[in-house]
Amino acid sequence: MKRRTFDVIASTIGLALAAILVVAGSLLTWAHNFVQDEVHSQLSAQQIYFPPKGTDSINELKGSDFAAINKYAGQQLTTGDQAEAYADHYIAVHLKAIGGGQTYAQLSSKALADPNNADLQAQVATMFKGETLRGLLLNAYAFGKMGTIAGFAAIAAFIGAAVMLILGILGLWHAHRVPAEREILTGKHESLHPTTT
Numbered sequence: 001m002k003r004r005t006f007d008v009i010a011s012t013i014g015l016a017l018a019a020i021l022v023v024a025g026s027l028l029t030w031a032h033n034f035v036q037d038e039v040h041s042q043l044s045a046q047q048i049y050f051p052p053k054g055t056d057s058i059n060e061l062k063g064s065d066f067a068a069i070n071k072y073a074g075q076q077l078t079t080g081d082q083a084e085a086y087a088d089h090y091i092a093v094h095l096k097a098i099g100g101g102q103t104y105a106q107l108s109s110k111a112l113a114d115p116n117n118a119d120l121q122a123q124v125a126t127m128f129k130g131e132t133l134r135g136l137l138l139n140a141y142a143f144g145k146m147g148t149i150a151g152f153a154a155i156a157a158f159i160g161a162a163v164m165l166i167l168g169i170l171g172l173w174h175a176h177r178v179p180a181e182r183e184i185l186t187g188k189h190e191s192l193h194p195t196t197t
Contacts, residue, residue, distance in 0.1 A: 011171030035147030080144015
């Protein structure tokens with residue numbers, strides 16, 4: 001095969017890959033923006049606020065739970081990361097206290113066995129509401145993470161497209177510089193600029 005032909009084919013493939021990566025990067029950017037906007041608008045509509053700094057509901061938290069909630073103290077919950085903190089470090093802590101360390105499923109089984117126990121029924125209802133809210137917030141967190149990953153993937157796609165574009169242009173440039181008769185994979189090493197005598 002002629003070296004010039006090889007360069008043109010390889011460069012054309014590189015330029016096609018660059019175009020595909022630009023399209024992929026554009027779609028990933030759209031996905032990132034769509035997910036982030038949806039998570040923000042849906043969470044904002046719920047009007048959930050972290051307790052203000054110094055309140056008992058924050059000060060009673062310990063260790064990593066306190067640190068996770070205190071950094072958002074007083075803020076409105078509008079992001080996936082905030083949703084995760086609120087779900088795992090605020091709601092979960094209070095549910096553990098309400099349920100005495102038992103899960104909703106465990107308490108629900110007890111409530112089914114003792115349907116006349118009003119306190120247990122109220123405890124189960126509170127656990128159900130708390131676990132439902134916690135699950136919804138963790139879904140928002142998961143979608144927020146997917147949006148963030150899509151954003152990073154878009155950046156990688158655009159960088160890949162730029163690299164392939166540069167390599168494709170360099171390949172075409174090289175194709176026009178290589179002698180027309182030069183072969184590739186002949187087993188002989190030839191100089192790019194053969195000397196004449």
